[in-house]
Amino acid sequence: MFDLDKASASYNGRVVLRDISLTVRPGERVALVGESGAGKSTLLNLLYQQHQARAALIPQDPALVWTLSVFHNVYIGSLHRHKSLYNLLNLVRPRAREVERVRPVLRRLGLEDKIFTPAGELSGGQRQRTAVGRALYQGRDVLLGDEPVSAVDVHQARAVLTAINEAHDTVILAMHDVDLALAFTDRVIGLKGGHIALDQPTSGLKPSDLDSLYTN
């Protein structure tokens, strides 16, 4: 479903990706790994451009609206499913029905007690989980995540990744934690210096196999 053929991309005038050829089929769970600056975010955005209407995106920055509650921030994920007027009413006064729909998502992410807390008052990990909740609530079948668990502890990270995997057919995650990458995906793409240095199924890979991506 995702196809790149000798794609290149630059960021701020600097070429970040060159000659990337890549195919991702429906149902795959892919980890993008590599040093920071290797081009993971750029590649993720490039893929997102291909299927904006089908894919939910978790950006690296949580991109929350600080003055709105966790509920509203998660509800933003469903704006495309409702009429504007309904959205407006729900902004002024949350509908009970919508609150009950959002609640299980937050429960799963361990945020249920924060449902009406303004996003600006959350800790870094809570903000990240709220951004994940917003993506989950979009109800898409594809999810693209840019370091979705970088700010939460290992225990929560597993819960979050499990939730992501359960809710989506196809998942592409940029990650820096190699252990988690191997545990939650079935294909690893390693980026180094703007091109693909490694593309293998997860099964049989050991963390040390990826060391070469992180050394000069």
Next chain:
Amino acid sequence: MERSGAFKTSLAFIGVAIVCLLIADIEISTLDPWREMGRMALGVVTPNFLAVGQLGEALAKTVAFAFLGVALGVVVGFASALLFHFGPVRWLSAFVRAIHELFWALIFLQIFGLTPLTGILAIAIPYGGIFAKVYSEILEEADPRPLAAVPHGASPAAAFFYARLPDAWVHIKSYTLYRLECGLRSSAILGFVGLPTLGFYLESAFRQGHYSEVSALLILFYVLIASLRLWVKARLVPLYLLAAPFFLGPGAEISLANITRFFTQDIVPHPIRAAETLDFAALGAWADWMWQIFTTQALWGIAATLILTQIALVASGALALVFFPLISRRFFGRFGRTLGHGFLVVTRSTPEYILAYLFLQFWGPSMLPAIVALALHNGAVIGHLIGRHVDEIPLRPDAPKGLNLYAYEVLPRVYGQFLAFLFYRWEVILRETAILGILGILTLGFYVDSAIADIRMDRAVFLIIITAFLNIGVDALSRAIRAKIRLTTTPERT
């Protein structure tokens, strides 16, 4: 980098002001101010609240006009802010806000007479133009990232209300409240031209030299302004708006004939009106008429207006830097701050016209009373805004105190902000120079006022248009300078 830009700009403005001071019309010529001053001082210490007959009514009307005018301005301004990327909307909003609310009132007096509509529109129209500009800037500066995270397929309206507006909301609210304070001042001042607000009685009492009455009215007004944050609550606003129309007093008949006459006769230039046919001779006479007014009034008016504005601008800035620590908890204890707040409320709420008259008694007629009056008023406004901002700056626990704190920690941090406020205030000062005709300073406003006094609306409108373009020019210059030295703006602009 940024500091040096701000520094050079400041120096340049100070340089311009000094040159202006050299050519400005300044002298000190009074002989016996003490008799009148003594009467004023006596008035200040013996405020007489009973002397003003309809005090409560005037107060209620002042608030009612302010609320309805500002509210209508908010609606118009917000709608325009959303369309601000269209050139015509931007130009129209620049034009309407370039005209002082007193002039709007004088124009609407011609059309609607002394009706509530005159007062409301005189506030709503210029405020709408200001809201349009500031709201659009606030929205522009809102965090853009949430908008990118909105799912594909959401309607632009939904995306705006969820991902754009909430981040800007707090600033919009605080700016609107600030503007409401300005609206109360404007509403009071509209009394000077006959609307039944506080200014009506203030001007009467003042011009008759009933200073006990004047001080009672001013005290009442200060209390109204100082307590604004106590009685204006978001929840109560709809209630106030609902109640406001009932306090405006009787509406008068609005005559279509008067409205038509204003547009088809009053503001049609005299040579055109007098001509039987619209031929070349008439057009020539019209051109001659414009040239006459331009060379004998407008050019001199522009020169005097700009000289006065540049000096008053720098003087306002200097005073603001002295004033702002007065209300900051970094510099003063609770008692000191209360005094500071009181001082700033008094200085920024006393109409410049009255301040100017006070100084006229001391120094005689020249630009001097005008400069001091404008500088005190605007210095207090900017000082108030900066002072509130200072308290929000996080400082390290071992920061120095007093003058060292001011010079090393606070001033460098707020200087950019300060300049931004001052530049916003630039066009305001320009507009305010209009109402100082009593000093015998021939600003553009003086000529506009003369044209209206002569019931020559054609001249008045021509001069007002020139004034508006001067304002738009200064506004554009201020924007260019702000962009050049990259001044970040924040919610509360003046």
Next chain:
Amino acid sequence: MSRKLGLGLLFLLIFAGNAVAKDFVFTAIPDEDETRLAQRFDKVAAYLAKELGVPVRYIPVKSYAAAVTAFRNNQVQLAWFGGLSGVRARRLVPGSKALAQGQEDRFFTTFFIAHASTGLKPGEAFPEKIAGLTFTFGSKGSTSGRLMPEFHIRKWFSKAPSEVFSRVGFSGNHSRTIALVQSGAYLVGAVNFKVWENEMKAGRIDPDKVRVVWKTPPYPDYHWTIRGDADRAFGAGFSARVKRALLGIKDPALLASFPRKSFVAAKNSDYEPILKVGKSIGLID
């Protein structure tokens, strides 16, 4: 928020359409103490209501121009104008008529007053030594505080006031002119003689500080003017009845509040001289 504001807008429309009953309304130029104006004209309103048998109201205005505008817009049907404002009003409202003037108004005069430090002495001749000093008029639209003094200044010096004096101001009204000259803020000023006499009586003038240095030749000033369509609005012969009522004011207290000895008939042509002067110094097109 916009929902709340929408309501405000709605109310705006409601009260805009909310007209009041048709009273006979009049105003007066604000030439002096407004408290006194209100007392004086409320008495006049009560008197006229009794004489005319219709509800009569006085509304105060803030400037000469506002009085003319209100008259022109038919917000008032009758007004106590000065010479200049009356001429202006009648030019703007065709058919309007001057009805009555105070006896003194036929021979009104302006006092030139000067601060004692100028050393100027009262005299019959125009005080030409005022050239080069600072000078304040009263209101820009005033006959006695602006039109006539400017006329005599131009006549004597053949120059505009701004070229004669080192500075020219407009104090706003006569009482203010006296206060400004008394404090020396302006050294010379022009003031309505009636207001000067009133202030003198009230003890607000210090003769050691400010004195009269010249009196202008007499000219016609204050008078009542009625709109030409008043008969149509209030019934045939209404203007004539108003005129009779005004001429019939005999109550000494009422007359003293103006202050005038009595009211006499006036007609539009009485003010021809004012129109000429107004045109000659460019205040009327």
